[in-house]
Amino acid sequence: MMMSNLPQDLVEEILYENSAIYLQKRSICKNWNALSKDPIFTNNYIRNVAASGEREFLMIKEFSVYLVGVNLHGIQNNNVGLSIKRKGRLISMDNTVRRFCISQVFHCNGLLLCVSGKNMDNNRLAVWNPYCCKPKWIKPTRYTYYGTAERFALGYDKSCGSHKILRLFGDNLNNIEIYDLSSNSWRVPNVTLERDIVYMQQGVSLKEKTYWYARDKESEDKYLFSFDFTRERFGPRLPLPFMYFDDVSLSVVKEEQLAVLVKRWDTCEMEIWVTDKIEPDVSWSRFLKVDIKPRFDFANFAVIDVEKKVALVFDKNEAEKLQSSYSIAYIIGEKGCFKEVDLGESPYTPLSCLACSYVPSYVQLK
Template identity: 40%
Template sequence: MTTKSDLPGDLVEEEILSRVPFTSLRSVRSTCRKWNALSKNRIFGKAAARNQFLGFMMMNYKVCSIQFDLQGIRNRVDFVNNPSVKQVSILDHIEVSQVLHCDGLLLCVIKNNTGLLVWNPYLGQTRWIQPRQCFDMFDRYAIGYDNNRNHKILRIFGEHQTVLGYEIYDFSSSSWKVSYVTPDWSIRFYQRGVSLKGNTYFVGQTVNENMEADILLCFDFTTERFVPPLPLPYPCDDETVSLSCVRDEQLAVLYLRWEVWVTNKIDPYAVSWTKFLRHHLGFSVHIYDGSFFIDEEENVAVVFDLDDFKGDRRRYQTAHILGQDRYLKSVNIGEAQDLDKPYEPGSPTLRRLFRPLVSSSYVPSLVQLQINQPDKEKESDHY
C-alpha cells in the first residue's frame, strides 16, 4: 500500500501541492508535519492560482475573500449564480474601513482609526501597528518596500484634501519617523493608493492658474520621498476613480465613465499609457466605491461598485465584467450595510468615505510577520 511518505518529493511538491486551491491550504497543512513545514517555506497552489482570481473585499466592515474563475466566463454562469465570497475568520474580531495590498501582505485600517493591522493570508500571521501619537479620519495609507525588500507603511496626514506631512513605519525597527512637507499638490482623503514594484501610486491634484488637474503621484519607499508628479492619460478633475495593478508589472486607471487605461511603461520617474477598453453604460462608477482589476488574457475588466438604491432603500455590491468587444455581465455579490446612516453622529459628509468594497488581486507571499497575538498558530478558514 502506497502512503504519502512513499511518494517522490518532486511529485508531491511540483504536481500535487502546486495544484491545491488556496482555500484548501489549512486542510493540507494539517495532513502531516512535513507538508505543514513545506507550506511555510514554499508557495502552494501556484498552478491552481493561474486559472482563478483570488482577492479580498470588504462587506459591512469585515474582510472577505472573493474567488472566481474568469476563463470561459462568456460561456459560463457559475460566477453569476454562485460567487465565492467568505468572511475571513482570523479577522472576525475587528471592523475595517480600508484594505491595501502589497507583496502578499494586507494592511487593514481599523474602523474609528484606532490602529493598523498587517496580515499575511498565506502564512496566517498578523502584526498590530500602533500609532506614534494618534491616527485621524483623514489619514491616507500605503504599504510598500525599499530596494532591500524592507517593508514599510506610509501614513499621510493633513485635512480633507491638504497634505501637511507623512510618517514612515519601518517593520525592521518597529518605529515611526515623521516628515513635514508643503507640496504644491494634494491627495483627497478618499483616494486609495496602489502598490507596484514596492512603491505606491496615488491619484493627486495640482493647481495651475487656479485650475485643478489630476496627476499621478508616486511615493518611493527607498528614498522615502514623493517623486515629481507624472501624467495620467488625461488630467480631468473629478473624473478619475481608481487605480489598480496588473501582475505587479503595470498600472491601470479607471475613469468614472467606464474607461480603463494601462501603462506601457511605468517607474517612479516615467510613465506612458494605452487605452484598454471603454464602455457606454449610461451611468458612472461611484467615485468613492469603485475598484477594479483587469485580465489581459480574457480581455476583460472587472469593476466592483455599489449599485443605486432599490425601492426598498437597500443597496447591493456588484461586479461588472466588461469586455473589449462591449461584452457586459453584472453580478450581485451581496447586500451592503445601511449606508444612509452617517459614519459618525453629526458627520453626514463622511457617509461615502467608508463604503465597504475594496478589491485587491492577491499574490501569496512568504514574508514573515512578528506575531504578537496569544494564539500564534491560528490560521483563517481559507488558508
C-alpha cells in the same frame, strides 16, 4: 479517515483546490500550519492557481476581508464562460478579529495592511500575510479623529529588503510618519508633501512605490504622483491620458503596470488605460473602452486578463435612506458587460467595496 491521517500528496491536492477553507481553518491543524511555512508547497500552490485559469481577489465588505475567485475558462469570441464566487471570509487574524472592524486594506507583495475605522477603541493597524502567518499588530503614535484626513500606504524598501508603512495625517496631510517593519518602530522622515494637494485617493503599490490619484488645489489639474519607499521621497507629477471625466480609480496589472479606470462626465463611456512605462516619463495605452448604459457608480476595478481584454468592476449602490447597500461585480470586455453578479446586501457604511488581485507569497513577519 481523519484529515491528519491522509497521505501528504492527497492533503496538498485537497488544499490546492480549497484555498479559502485552508486559509480559515489551518490554525486548528498542525500539519496544515506546517505546510503554510513550506516554500515548495507555496510555489506549487501559486502554479496551481495560475494553471486553473482562475484569478483570486481580495474584497472588503461589511468591514471584513473575503477571498473572491474569477474563472476565465470559456472566453471565446466574447462568449461568456465566466464564473465569479465568494470563496470564503479570511477570519484567521486571531480571536480579536471580531473587535477589529476593517475599514481599509492595502496590498503589497502578498502582505495586507488592514486599517481599523476611526473612533474605535482599538484604533490600530494590522500587517498580515493571510496565507502563512499571524497578523502583526501596530499602534499609531498619535490618533486621528473623525473628520481628520488620513492616508496609509504599504510598500517595499529594496535596499534593506523590508516593508514599510507610510502614514499621512492632519488637516492638510502635512504630518508624515513611517513604520519600519524591520525595526518595529515609527519615525518622522525628512520629507514633505506638496501643500497644494486638495484631494488624494487611496493609493496602490507597485514594486517599491505607491501611486495616488490627486487634484491640485489652485488649478484643479488631476494627476498621479508616487512615494518611493527605498529613497523615502515623493515623486514628480505624472499626467493622465485624458482631460474630462467624472471618476477615476487606480489598479495594478500583474505587478508590472499601472491601470486607471475613468468614467466620462459627458458620455456613458468607461475607459481603462494601462501604462507602457511609468517613470521618468509616463506613457499610456488604452486597454478597454465600453458603453456603460445604464450608468453606474463604480467603486474600483481590476484587470483580469490583458490579452483577452477582460476587467472586473465593482459597483456599490446605496439603498433608500442609506440604510443598506448592494455590492455588484461586473465582468466587462470589449463588447460590454459579460456578466453581472450580485454580491449581496450589507448594512450601509461609507466604505466603497474594495478589491485587489491577490497571489499568495511566502513573506514572513517577525
